[in-house]
Amino acid sequence: MASRQILKFPEGFLWGAATAAHQIEGNNTNSDWWAWENSIKRHNQLIAKGKHPKDFCSDIACDSYNRYDEDFALAQSLSHNATRLSIEWARIEPKEGKFSEQEFEHYEKVLQSAKFHGLQTFVTLQHFTLPLWFAAKGGFTRKENVVNFVKFAEAAVKRLDHLTDFWITINEPEGYASGGYMTGVWPPGKKSFLLALKVVKNLAVAHQEIKDKLKTVTGKPIGIAYDIIDYQPTNFFSGIIEKLFYDRINKLVFYRTVDSCDFIGVNYYFHHHVGLFGKRTRSESHHKLTDVGWSIHPEGLENVVLKMKKYNKPIYITENGIADVKDTKREQFIKDHLRFLHRAISNGVDVKGYLYWSLLDNFEWEKGFWPRFGLIEIDREDLLRRRIRSSSLAYAEICKKNYLDYEI
Numbered sequence: 001m002a003s004r005q006i007l008k009f010p011e012g013f014l015w016g017a018a019t020a021a022h023q024i025e026g027n028n029t030n031s032d033w034w035a036w037e038n039s040i041k042r043h044n045q046l047i048a049k050g051k052h053p054k055d056f057c058s059d060i061a062c063d064s065y066n067r068y069d070e071d072f073a074l075a076q077s078l079s080h081n082a083t084r085l086s087i088e089w090a091r092i093e094p095k096e097g098k099f100s101e102q103e104f105e106h107y108e109k110v111l112q113s114a115k116f117h118g119l120q121t122f123v124t125l126q127h128f129t130l131p132l133w134f135a136a137k138g139g140f141t142r143k144e145n146v147v148n149f150v151k152f153a154e155a156a157v158k159r160l161d162h163l164t165d166f167w168i169t170i171n172e173p174e175g176y177a178s179g180g181y182m183t184g185v186w187p188p189g190k191k192s193f194l195l196a197l198k199v200v201k202n203l204a205v206a207h208q209e210i211k212d213k214l215k216t217v218t219g220k221p222i223g224i225a226y227d228i229i230d231y232q233p234t235n236f237f238s239g240i241i242e243k244l245f246y247d248r249i250n251k252l253v254f255y256r257t258v259d260s261c262d263f264i265g266v267n268y269y270f271h272h273h274v275g276l277f278g279k280r281t282r283s284e285s286h287h288k289l290t291d292v293g294w295s296i297h298p299e300g301l302e303n304v305v306l307k308m309k310k311y312n313k314p315i316y317i318t319e320n321g322i323a324d325v326k327d328t329k330r331e332q333f334i335k336d337h338l339r340f341l342h343r344a345i346s347n348g349v350d351v352k353g354y355l356y357w358s359l360l361d362n363f364e365w366e367k368g369f370w371p372r373f374g375l376i377e378i379d380r381e382d383l384l385r386r387r388i389r390s391s392s393l394a395y396a397e398i399c400k401k402n403y404l405d406y407e408i
Helices: 032-037 040-048 064-077 101-116 132-136 143-163 173-181 193-214 236-250 254-260 299-311 330-346 390-401
Strands: 004-008 014-018 082-086 120-126 166-171 222-227 230-233 263-267 271-274 315-319 351-357 376-379 385-388 403-407
Touching: 004 330, 014 120, 014 315, 014 390, 032 132, 064 101, 064 385, 082 101, 082 351, 101 120, 101 143, 120 143, 132 143, 143 193, 166 173, 166 193, 166 263, 173 193, 173 222, 193 222, 193 254, 222 254, 222 315, 230 299, 263 299, 299 315, 299 330, 330 351, 330 390, 330 403, 385 390, 390 403
Parallel strands: 014 082, 014 351, 082 120, 120 166, 166 222, 222 263, 230 271, 263 315, 315 351
Antiparallel strands: 004 403, 376 385
């Protein structure tokens, strides 16, 4: 016979969902991603794979550049009290040293809308995209370019700090470096471990310089949204490999920056098993899979936050989500992950918030629009109509009550 547990979360816990500017706003024409999506080389690659290039261009995305108020109203209706979003560097500084007053005013309106709808704001400064001029200079492969990002961050914080509750300097620095400079599936499409390593090191420098520069400008917490994979050894020897190699790779930026962070942002999606000789297996046959083939392993969320306990810093889950077009797994996915997150909290981990990825179905980078992560469906055949999924209503009950009614 099934039993139930009422798992209460700490008072003041933040509940919500995350987005990123390029993935939802549309027409981000001054960015490296826009140029890459629309390049002849990229189109030819997709055509060679039998894919239609239009399905892999962000184009108008969710049109959230214009419909942000509608989106925040939906979040409020789902009992969210927090939101994570990014501001687009390529819009704000379309030319080096030339900041757009129009775009600053736009993002002021965006953040004012979030506040009007009762949402605390996590604002990300760099979420994978770069201005074209910065990319042309070599982006984060060159240490001397870091100053450009620091200047942008300083300008943005001075202008928008009064509407921001938490600042996130960089989203998933290791993932960004890997996608663009090691696997080459993201712009600029490089495949060089050395370049990826340079990018990782320079992102760590950028974060530290921003933190040093802004400590007299803002009293708001500043952190990073780290992409943390739960590496699990399958035997004694792979355990040694996991400690000496994969855990270090997983946290190349983490170890360099965590001490300077006011909070730790955790993006968790899946785990890897580390086998003999370091072979990694992600989609084990005994695990359920998401639509993009990632194994569903909710215990991993507990594992990764438990490892953070020793740093004695507040932790926010800044992304955790599932691609599930039929919406048959999402509700249980959320509940299972929250169950293990609650267990970590019960063991003394200072987790203060959970932000599901994502509020909306959106442009999922090199995968295009087909993976559906959203609590809210975007109907691309019907004027981008927003439709609330049933799983989002189940999550809304948790957000509203601040507890999880879990059936064992």
